[in-house]
Amino acid sequence: MDYLHDGHLSLIREAQKDAEIIVVSIYDNPAQFSPSEDLSTYPSDLDRDLKKLSDIGVDAVFHPLDLYDYGGSGETKSESVDNMEFTEEGEGNAVSCIGDKGEGRLGHETWIRVERLTKRLCGKSRPVFFKGVATVVAKLFNIVEPDIAIFGKKDYQQWRIICRMVRDLDFGIQVIGSDTVREIDGLAMSSRNVHLKPEEREKALSIGQSLLRAKLEALKGQTSCTELRNSVVQAITGSGGRVDYAEIVDQETVVAVEEIKAPVVFCVAAWFGKVRLIDNAEINL
Amino acid sequence: MDYLHDGHLSLIREAQKDAEIIVVSIYDNPAQFSPSEDLSTYPSDLDRDLKKLSDIGVDAVFHPLDLYDYGGSGETKSESVDNMEFTEEGEGNAVSCIGDKGEGRLGHETWIRVERLTKRLCGKSRPVFFKGVATVVAKLFNIVEPDIAIFGKKDYQQWRIICRMVRDLDFGIQVIGSDTVREIDGLAMSSRNVHLKPEEREKALSIGQSLLRAKLEALKGQTSCTELRNSVVQAITGSGGRVDYAEIVDQETVVAVEEIKAPVVFCVAAWFGKVRLIDNAEINL
Numbered sequence: 364m365d366y367l368h369d370g371h372l373s374l375i376r377e378a379q380k381d382a383e384i385i386v387v388s389i390y391d392n393p394a395q396f397s398p399s400e401d402l403s404t405y406p407s408d409l410d411r412d413l414k415k416l417s418d419i420g421v422d423a424v425f426h427p428l429d430l431y432d433y434g435g436s437g438e439t440k441s442e443s444v445d446n447m448e449f450t451e452e453g454e455g456n457a458v459s460c461i462g463d464k465g466e467g468r469l470g471h472e473t474w475i476r477v478e479r480l481t482k483r484l485c486g487k488s489r490p491v492f493f494k495g496v497a498t499v500v501a502k503l504f505n506i507v508e509p510d511i512a513i514f515g516k517k518d519y520q521q522w523r524i525i526c527r528m529v530r531d532l533d534f535g536i537q538v539i540g541s542d543t544v545r546e547i548d549g550l551a552m553s554s555r556n557v558h559l560k561p562e563e564r565e566k567a568l569s570i571g572q573s574l575l576r577a578k579l580e581a582l583k584g585q586t587s588c589t590e591l592r593n594s595v596v597q598a599i600t601g602s603g604g605r606v607d608y609a610e611i612v613d614q615e616t617v618v619a620v621e622e623i624k625a626p627v628v629f630c631v632a633a634w635f636g637k638v639r640l641i642d643n644a645e646i647n648l
Numbered sequence: 649m650d651y652l653h654d655g656h657l658s659l660i661r662e663a664q665k666d667a668e669i670i671v672v673s674i675y676d677n678p679a680q681f682s683p684s685e686d687l688s689t690y691p692s693d694l695d696r697d698l699k700k701l702s703d704i705g706v707d708a709v710f711h712p713l714d715l716y717d718y719g720g721s722g723e724t725k726s727e728s729v730d731n732m733e734f735t736e737e738g739e740g741n742a743v744s745c746i747g748d749k750g751e752g753r754l755g756h757e758t759w760i761r762v763e764r765l766t767k768r769l770c771g772k773s774r775p776v777f778f779k780g781v782a783t784v785v786a787k788l789f790n791i792v793e794p795d796i797a798i799f800g801k802k803d804y805q806q807w808r809i810i811c812r813m814v815r816d817l818d819f820g821i822q823v824i825g826s827d828t829v830r831e832i833d834g835l836a837m838s839s840r841n842v843h844l845k846p847e848e849r850e851k852a853l854s855i856g857q858s859l860l861r862a863k864l865e866a867l868k869g870q871t872s873c874t875e876l877r878n879s880v881v882q883a884i885t886g887s888g889g890r891v892d893y894a895e896i897v898d899q900e901t902v903v904a905v906e907e908i909k910a911p912v913v914f915c916v917a918a919w920f921g922k923v924r925l926i927d928n929a930e931i932n933l
Contacts, residue, residue, distance in 0.1 A: 472764045473816035478757045505818040531758035533790040
């Protein structure tokens with residue numbers, strides 16, 4: 364995506380430790396948004412992004428206009444398309460923003476699904492999201508052919524899905540997860556933060572703060588996930604947020620656990636106003 | 649797959665025209681068979697295959713034991729898996745032969761679907777087949793990293809699906825389709841032909857013969873697909889075969905057409921005894 368912030372720049376600093384050549388991809392991927400989601404309002408400012416990248420120093424920026432337009436689709440074939448036949452029943456009306464390009468007979472029709480990992484956490488409320496992410500990341504991998512790819516662990520489930528896809532499809536790529544970068548007040552950096560009104564932003568601090576408290580409680584011996592979840596849900600709800608999910612899950616499978624016995628990650632998604640924020644805390648007992 | 653015949657060797661001869669290094673993959677891919685299909689009886693003889701490859705001359709043979717065993721799966725995680733949650737509703741009970749390795753929490757779970765192309769023709773009677781083919785071919789591509797990949801056009805739909813996957817996922821690979829090689833009596837070469845009893849084999853010639861007749865009729869001006877299909881179905885049924893499908897389809901989308909106006913391919917699948925055979929004829933008016 365775009366509208367780069369210090370979280371993104373931290374991925375580049377991570378890359379600078381090892382990589383001879385650093386390529387940054389900037390692409391507002393329509394395939395990972397449903398029409399009801401915020402693709403059109405997702406913040407964007409390419410000049411600003413390029414200035415940041417120029418300052419930090421990267422070798423190339425890959426900024427394609429459209430990764431799903433293969434040319435000629437729909438032009439020579441005018442017959443109407445029986446799309447309904449191909450709707451995945453399990454997804455209901457979950458359609459992405461690819462639009463007509465994806466509907467035509469010669470349009471994009473290949474999708475990668477990491478079947479179990481993508482259906483939990485964010486996959487429940489965003490049914491097209493991870494299918495679009497996995498597919499576009501495979502495209503980027505095949506175009507850029509990196510040896511190492513760096514993803515932010517702020518999008519924890521996404522990072523795990525990419526790791527699993529790379530393993531399952533035998534991509535010759537090392538995937539590195541990079542720690543979440545926070546604002547000085549603790550809010551996890553996100554391009555969407557600019558949409559928060561000042562009072563919403565203040566209230567949204569409850570996510571990171573309650574996650575940190577829960578992590579400390581767990582490290583002090585509280586291993587009941589019900590207790591830990593309750594405290595986080597109460598803190599967010601009490602601040603006026605609407606919790607989408609607050610789950611303590613296995614780090615590798617993102618399957619919810621009832622008691623912390625092995626490394627877990629506490630993942631939260633919550634709405635403040637019209638902005639959906641995610642955050643997480645790894646708990647390694 | 650394995651049990652190489654002259655059709656496979658023709659792919660290698662095609663490769664020898666251009667390639668500096670030729671890699672042949674031999675892998676009985678369980679992911680493209682359902683438990684009710686013939687994976688266990690699929691003919692196999694590695695020594696025989698290696699002798700043939702040594703005679704014709706290739707640089708490497710890639711013969712993995714198991715492309716879906718990532719080690720450790722199911723060992724550290726003993727909780728039962730809620731697989732039903734992840735069954736694709738559109739596929740009913742379509743499960744492949746990957747078995748327990750694929751079921752475990754850390755087992756293979758990434759699948760590539762070429763959504764429209766895979767649901768027609770063979771996809772209707774073999775619902776797991778092309779998902780397994782596309783996925784294993786992506787794995788092979790990522791492991792072998794070829795510049796050119798050669799597939800037989802005898803598996804016409806498979807070839808088109810690979811072409812579409814390569815385009816949609818931006819693999820940097822040129823896919824070449826190589827013409828079907830036939831036995832001296834016209835039967836399209838297939839590893840499964842060894843399972844035909846002598847009288848079944850004689851009757852199975854009706855597939856290739858009726859396809860050739862239909863092609864000649866079309867070239868002489870018969871463009872009604874109903875007429876052409878009827879003649880092929882009658883010929884095969886009259887010989888004791890059971891037609892799975894006989895369809896005249898657009899070459900690129902494999903969508904059935906009613907009248908031949910553009911390049912098409914006449915695709916047939918039919919059972920003779922316990923053996924399912926496929927064949928096709930391109931018709932370029």
